[in-house]
Amino acid sequence: MRRYFTWSPHQGQARxxxxxxxxxxFMVLITITVAWAITGNGTEAVSIGIVTNVTKTFTYYFYERAWDHITWGIDPDPN
Incomplete structure (x- = not known):
């Protein structure tokens, strides 16, 4: 299984x-589509899509960065 995954180098911040x-x-488009199907209102759908996904973007980024500092489950010697 190790041949399919590598733990180094770690993902850079830009990536x-x-x-x-x-x-x-991609998720904004899905959210807007679902909100539009439920509300029937394009303006409300776009508002819902933008607000929820801006919030989720920031929380996802910080969640990923936090996990980059957690060593649990990472083999310290990948060789």
Whole structure:
């Protein structure tokens, strides 16, 4: 299984930011679509999509950065 995963180098901050933003953009579109289907109102759907996903973007980023400092489950000697 180790041949499929590597623990080093760790993900850089710029990569974490780009991954977060790409994922959140995709999720904004899903949230807006679902909100529009439920409310039937495009303006409300966009508002719901933007507010929830801006909040989730920041919380996800800090969650990922926090986990980068947790060594549990990481083999200290990958060789």
């Amino acid at each position: 974490a930011i780009v991954k977060t933003l790409c994922y959140r953009l």
